[in-house]
Amino acid sequence: MASSIPANFTPDNILLIKLRHHGDMLLTTPVINALRQRYPQANIDVLLYQETRPMLQANPDIRQLHVIDRKWKQEGARKKLAHEWALLKRVRASRYDVVINLADQWRSAIITLFSGAPVRIGFDYKKRDNAFWRLCHTHRVSTAEHGKLHTVEQNLSALAPLGILARDTVASMHYEADDWPQTAALLAGLDVSDSFIVIQPTSRWIFKCWDDEKVAAVIDRLARADRKIVLTAAPDKNELAMIDNILAHCKTPHVVSVAGKLSLTKLAALIDHAVLFIGVDSAPMHMAAALDTPCLALFGPTKLQHWRPWGFNNRVIWAGDYGPLPAPDSIDTKTQQRYLTTIPVEDVVVAARKLLNE
Template identity: 50%
Template sequence: MKTVLNAKKILLIKLRHHGDVLLSTPVASALKTAAPDCRIDLLLYKETRPIVEHNPDYTRIWTIDRSRKGLKRLLDLAALATRLRRERYDLIVHLSDQSLGALLTRWSRPRRAIGFDYPKRRNSTWARCFDALAPVADSDSLHTVEQNLLALSPLGLDVPVAAKRCKMAYSEQDRLTVQAKLHALGVTTPYIAVHPASRWFFKCWEDERFAAVVQALADKGWHVVLTAAPVAQEEALVRSILDRVDSERVHSLAGQLTLTSLAALIDGARLFIGVDSVPMHMAAALGRDTVALFGPSKVNEWRPWMTRHTLIHAADYGPLIDPDAVDTGTSERYLSNIPVDAVLDAAQALLAAEEPAR
């Protein structure tokens, strides 16, 4: 028997990073599938808004500006709390472990509130913020999307497979912007998008190895477009790769794209190659064939979701530090076990297969 969702106004809270927010989008899709006329709002950190700003499942996006400090931040949060209470939400689902989200949930006084039963939050303060707590799976036992969807288990909803896909949307202007940039570069035939950087450098591969892959693909006649965030360290990484490549078919848009125009670029690519990063999750959400290079990440939690892909894990080629032992601020890279041939073979196999439908 199909469960009826008796909630017209819903607020989802996801106070995490860009990738975490993207991987929570199936929760909204599942709720919309169960109740197509419901209104879903989202509360997140201001800097992560672009990852969902064109997602049609959300009616309103509330944000918290983490750059605001001291009294200004307190005043902002007080005003936000007042506005959230006035909305009179039927249901609030808090999808992460921040106490701030729990307190805002309690202050908003929804008819129903769901949080997660995090072991570190098993106290009376956390429990009083919700009327139901969803289970938390053991570390690296479920994909992050599946863990997010467990938040709906107290509602008894049956989530169809189609609703479990992540949703990455961009505007027509983003598409036109990318089209113009590619035309200026002389890219008029199918291309491969390569995003070699991550904001955590321990997830990055050696520049000379990425350069070898890029050179080999260009030598086979492919245009290769390298991208990076507009951050000095990431742009320098791309320059280092370019310095090792000699081909007119290799191009850089590093630092030149917004998050949503990057999505448009990836969506137009025949193949995406990258490390464990937000763009990799974007490529998966867009249904692009993906070669994903992983180091000390929890593979089951963060692998490409619901897209054709090859995951190349450094642990399969030699010793690798445990993910929980990594100092995320380190400049050391942990993907050096991965050989060039493994990445090239994976790329060529996906390129030889029939292209997925767009």
Template identity: 50%
Template sequence: MSEKMKLIQRVLIIKLRHHGDTLLITPVINTLKANFPNAKVDILINKETMPMIEHFSSIHHIFVLDKAWKNEGKLARLRHEWKLITDLRNQQYDVVINLADQWNSAIITRFTGAKIRVGYDIYKRQSPIWKKCFTHLIPLGSVDNKHIVEQNLALLQPLQLPKIDTQVSMAYSHQDKHIVTEKLKAHKVLGSYIVIQPTSRWFFKCWDESKWSKLIDALEQEGNQIVLTSGPDPREQEMVETIIKGCTSNSVVSLSGQLSLPQLAALIDNARLFIGVDSVPMHMAAALKTPLIALFGPSKLFHWSPWKHIGEVLWAGNYGELPDPDDVNTNTETRYLSLIPVEDVLNAVRGQLK
């Protein structure tokens, strides 16, 4: 590392995407702190994704873009955005790592005035304006077939860091753990349990409700306590209700829609096993080193598989044909995971519970 790099004191990381994307930037934060332990690392993310990293102690400050600003009118939105840009510029960052591909992220990067500004060289962003926003561009094509964690870490190449920390980190508070413990006590869950999150905000990533019911029945007959979870979306909660109605057992515990993401992390962290689909909770389980069984359909497995996980991934493509991930209509009601048999999931679970 050069003497110039050793002087780095203030760093900004930008990622304006979804919850899972936000969680998977934590190896970048971990790597920066490993190399610059005294540096202050700030984050700019979409406000709704803040629960993914709000308890992560390695972050100095979290700045947010709030989608609700759009509802306040153009002038109000511009005032919010100008204040954000001004606040960021006043931090006098040494380095900005832009992990996003949106124009607003590039413009914000440029306006910070940081001496080192790193972003992706993307085929759809070949404008001279995009290029002028950065001092270093990493060709996305060079890492396009790698996991998102590896893509994120690739943007640190210009810093020539001797230490790379690839660990994804999911944090929660003592209060989160207490709340979860009390909810479990209320349902008389005092021993070990398995968390099942059958839902995703995209239903094409989901397995059949009837198959979940059969799996739960089999697991409960073998003496396992099941705790079902989901996001707050009414459609997700309805899916969980349908699954419970399809079960012959009446001992299934549902915390569907009742937990914040950090609380869900506390629940998963203390579980014997996590079972779910390609979703944020799956990435949380992998980060928390909770053994998992993940069901995957037509997603880019090499991008989105659970990172450094304990457990097994069952891909529907091993049981039949799937559409190309780039051709999937994300609003379709088709359940591509239907190809995965209950017996194979049950055997995978048994393998992890040995």
């Protein structure tokens, strides 16, 4: 067993590793916030995938981001190996006192080991119950309770070896100083005033989405001349087609679309200035919760306990309250079926108006 970490341990350099999607990266920020509170003098770095960099790039508590670009493999084996070796050398040269590996990949474990950090924390995954995983991590944290915990709580549990117990720590989303002025200028060109609602009805997985006609019905009920609806989506052809279909079903003129026109940090600025965010299980939903914008999240057969919005200014409407849903692990992510279809328009409108204090 690893030796215990002294209570007066004060690391100078800390590395956090998480190799997942955009929402996952945002949900690591409570760990960063807890580390900053405990070690105000420490340098905190993060290793993540290149495409998720915008979720953390403006965070003032992070010194630097190490990135893995999944496009490296397109450059051929030799160049990919050169990139990997250069990354390992940068991590080693940073002389980390602590590495916290929140990932379950072998790649993250190897980087953790190669860092040379005297304290290397990882999770004690059953599928990684072998000598090499134990060699990579000086301290391992049980995952026995993870099935009952939110993803944020799972991440925060990795801090237990450091004596940090902070299960209620908030998430954070930051954007650049010029993101809001540029976004505000875009809105002004669409005749959107200071009061607006953001709705992101899309996801890269269609099974997480509500019916286009029902989204349009909600827009018609909530939109006003002095409080327009702003629709957002990723610059993906399927998501943009969904936005077009929703607009085609809308009767109100008080709705505009900025779908595909905003970077992630500009989207954060937009959500931060909205009076309400309505969306499905997606990264923008987590952004709204982290920004403390009133958030109404529509959920279907994903793991609600793990992925509900983390914060206090939100409401969840779950399709499982209106009819049976398949088990989350049984879902074919390529299906075109929309499991949120049982959610009534009226319940969404009522919940939205409560969040708007109407």
